[in-house]
Amino acid sequence: MSTEQNAPPSSVMRLLRLLSDTSLGLTVAVAAAAVFTQVTHRFVLNDSVAWLDEFSGLIFSWMTMVGAIVVQRTDSHMSVDVFVRLAPRSVQSVLYLLRFLIVGAVVVVLFWQGLELTMRMSFVEYPAMEISRGFLYAILPVSMPFIALYLVINGCRAWHVWRQGEPVFGDFAHIDEHQPAGEQL
């Protein structure tokens, strides 16, 4: 394991980690509370709260994309690595670069198109909550820059690993998995 990988993260990175973990935990808790309140309200008062369904759906979309940032941080999005691990080290570095560029291109497309979509939809409102649907579509332009940031950080780590003569398709999940997620809370 390289020195760089073991180096403690900077305070900015720790703050980002704290923010993303806390936001993710909160989305799960708030969504659960919203749906549970809906059930209780309907069961006890025989009346459903229309905006709670819209609200929990909105929170769920944010949970997905904030979670995607957290998963990107540990480079643990589901993938098939059986074949690339069989490749020689020199080929692995090319494959890693290719993967980096493909993911980067997708992130850029989703950011720009998501931004345009958010602006277009900002005038449309949720029927019950009466807030802009831009809050839903904003999940892409907000999450993609963070995913790009962690893509670059993981790319730098892979570069250091490769320079030290190790296979580039390593398991980066351990980078902060050895500290239980959410230990800051």
Next chain:
Amino acid sequence: MTAVLLLGLIVLILLNVPIAFSLLAASILYLVLQGDVPLIAAAQRVVAGTDHYLLLAIPFFFLAAEIMSAGGIMERLVRFSSILVGHVCGGLAHMGVVSNMLLAGVSGSAIADAAGLGRILVDMMRNGGYGRGFAAAITGAAATIGPVIPPSIPFVVYGSIAGVSVGSLFLAGIVPGLLMGLFLMITSYVISKRRGYPLRPRAHMREVLVEGWRAMPVLMLPVIILGGILSGVFTPTEAAAVASAYAFILAKFVMKTISWLELGRVLIRVGRDTAKLMFIIASGSLFAWILAREGVPQAVATGFLSISREPWIVLALINVLLLLLGCFLEPIVILILVVPILAPLVGEIGVNLIQFGVIVTLNLMIGLITPPVGTIMFIMMGIANLRMEEFVKEVAPFFAALVFVLILTTYVPAFVLTVPNWLMAP
């Protein structure tokens, strides 16, 4: 153009591009080359893929299981199972199967079951004189029961894609889940007898009652979920939220086994696990939309029906295809890609979509214990420190038992449909 889309996806996945990004990249490439659909459609479909109320059940089922697990519930289930079946020949293996069946009523994920119970069960079996490979194989095979006995995350995802009742799917999974347990126990019995694994004394009735009482709060969870859905009080999503609230109250205020700090960690783990699935589902919704636009489901149906119009042959071909795909891809990916393509074909040959949901899920669960990428296989290899060939050799008889249940489920619809027809009749 369809060839570019599908080949592009396969190449990207093989190049280790994360599956969600592979789906997105292949779809974006298609949109760029096609030129008649603006790229903004990609962003719109991805966001729409996350905005799905039914799928909100996924984090809540994860949450209920995680809270129960963090609250020390696994040990209670294992003790109760041990007292129930520990005295039979191969008792500790049966204990593993029964523990997984009981946990299946709490958790909806096979991988979570294998990771949660795996170490406890393998250690107990090894200390009890069982072989390391056998312990890992039976524990891994038993974990596949999790998503077949309700609640089940694959059933929620399948229900959302195929547009069928998740409540009916939950009920349809009960008998096949019990059959999986039964045939795994028969196989364990035969192997244990042949290898002369040690016997354990039978527990007294008082012990059964005490441990049954201690496990009761957990055993109530599936009753709450299924009872709520069947009585019409909850939707599946609401049932999952109520299950989470029940687990929270139980672990925090009744059993007092979980701290606020641990709860925070659980919430983050749940969010992360949900995102891993949901990001693929969201990306897959764009891909599935393009497949539908290209008429791929109809082309596949025509291709299958040109081989044979006999339902049993078509189902056999589908099972082979799913088992092969299960060897290489994660269950969620297969669900996203294959269900929209195969659903019209299945309707064409007159197979009930509820039964098909159970068939697909069983295939995908079997794929989790097969090489080269079976996730449960890797979890168990890690826990028991086994090589792949050792695990494959030991798991082969259990694989055969599960395939036998798959055949029963495929060709005897009554095993699947009797319970939902009985309880959800209009």
